[in-house]
Amino acid sequence: MSGEYSVEAVVLESRKLGENDRLATLLTRRHGKLRLVVRGAAKPRSKLAAVTQPFDCVRLDVWRGRTLDGVKGGEVLHSLRRLRSEPKALGCAYCLAEIVSYLGQEGEADEPLYLLLLTCLRALSAGVLELLVVVFFIIRASRVSGFYPVLDQCVRCAGELEDESYLCFGHGGALCRLCAGDVRGDGASMTACERELAGNLARVHPRNLLEYEEDEDRLRSMLGLFLNYLEYQLERRVNSRYFMDMLE
Amino acid sequence: MPAFFAPSMARLIEELSKLPGIGPKSAQRLALHLVKGAEEDVRSLAEALMDAKTTVQHCSICSNLTDSDPCEICGDGSRREDLVCVVEDPSDVVAMERTRDYDGLYHVLHGLISPMDGVGPDELRVKNLLDRLREDEVQEVILATDPTVEGEATAMYLARLLRPLGVKVTRIARGLPEGGDLDYADEATLSRALRGRYSVDSG
Structure with a gap:
């Protein structure tokens, strides 16, 4: 150039x-x-x-x-002017933009991340449930950036996961009860329902988000879990996460 | 860069380059100007800096920068006490005063909510504003933050916070600049101006 x-x-x-x-x-x-x-x-x-x-x-x-x-x-x-006049959507847009500013690299094209961001901002602007969009974004951004956690089997022993598992940030995936026993460090428990929801959101087509129905409490708990996971992988705080509720 | 200068000169350049809008080159130019200038001028500048630093404080009412508390504006009995204009920083007060059209009081936030920098309401002078509105007989609050995303976010947050207090909350209008040419207006500004149109009958 x-x-x-x-x-x-x-x-x-x-x-x-x-x-x-x-x-x-x-x-x-x-x-x-x-x-x-x-x-x-x-x-x-x-x-x-x-x-x-x-x-x-x-x-x-x-x-x-x-x-x-x-x-x-x-x-x-x-x-996406509407985003700037809807407090909750604005708070979420800030969160998305901040995460992208950490994931994006100068001079290195990342079209999947670009398209993901644009899709999610448009979804926020179109009135899709804000929590759903942010959780969807974090899960898909983790996948695009290569640190989506292993959730379909124990990341340590490859064994089957029971209803309760432990998402170990350091291991980059869920641990079965046996393997989680002697593990210390950052992570949080994750139920089969939450693993299933993460798997569904990792696959769902963005255009189907508008019809996607999910319990807000579960989404909120997923948001906290995946934001903590993302912060661990990025080794930095996502400042705007604390503003999502404040601007509501 | 300062390695080519005497240590005291290098220190001066370094200190000057910490000022907003002053890069290394400008700092070097300013430093050279100062050391070449008359000693009396430099002393006067140093005294002015120290004097401002020791006497300027925040007004206990509006948080604007002032030499005396309350500030000249808050202490002016001829101004409307039922009208408060909320601005980002002291330079906005100066801009508003230049209009000679506003005779209410001010409240200076000293910043805007900036989620990505972790700057929230606790870092701004929002609590003082709420205390003031609870105690004083304010009828209307004008939110005059910048028409940027941070300015809008701050205005939205404040509007939500002030609503339960029963005061009228207004936002400054946005649109075309005075004397501007419609041809040269950008789409966003023009669209804003269209949405904010008013009936010519009502003026």
Whole structure:
């Protein structure tokens, strides 16, 4: 790439940079995570601010800079404006964007992650149950990124799992009662129902999420479990998890 | 970079480059300007910095930065005490005052809710606002946070929090800039302006 280039991307965040500029972090379809300077975005007449609003899917023309590239112009391909006016959906969108900002690598294309993020943001915007979307996203993102836990058999002895099992974060999967006996460390108990739900969400087609019916309490417990698992694998905290309920 | 400078000069450059919007190059330029300048000017600057640091405090009512408590605005008896405008930081108070159209009081949050940075209401001056609304006779709260996602999230959170207190909660309007050309407006702003249209009869 030389001179100028175009990217299709989802805006993950946009933060202040100096007096008038902003720094936008995006997950692009072809170039992985990308940070771009948006010159003059803080000024009321800036057209660039509108094409770098978080959670929108955009196509941007980019100029090449010495340290950071910058936005020259662009258009909004899918505006998910509704997300920004629905508190609960907004809290969940933040959570998704933060997870993606940790999973995405600069300069490494990750189209499956890009499509997953876009699908989930659209689902949130379309009014699909927020908890369901976030759990679905975390499970699918774990799979796309290669650390989806082994849940169909004991990850240690390959034996059959009973109703109660132990999701061991360090082992990257569920342990049977026997194997879990002498294991210490991060993890949590996981029932057969929860393992089944995770398996179903790992397979379900996103378009069927709208008709998917699931108990909210179970989803909430799954969300906590899988967020803890994800934080362990990423070795960092997902700050926005604490805001999902607050913005509700 | 500062390795080519005398240690005291390098330290000055390093300290200046910690300021917002000042990169290493600007810090170097400022440092060179300061050491080349008259000693009296540098002393005056140093005194102004220390003076501001020791005397500026938060107003106990609105949390704006002030030399005296309460601040000039909160202590001004001619202003409407039933109207409070909530803004992100002190520079927004200056911007609002420049309009000469607002005669109510302010409340400065000193930040916005930023979930990805872990900045929540506890890190902002939200509790002071609630205490103030419970004690004072405020009729309307204007949420004048930035029209960004963080600004909207903060406004939504505050609106939900203030509703049970029985005060009228309003949000500043969004749309086209004064003197702007419709041709050059972006889609999001134009769409906002359309949704916020008003009847010309009512002005």
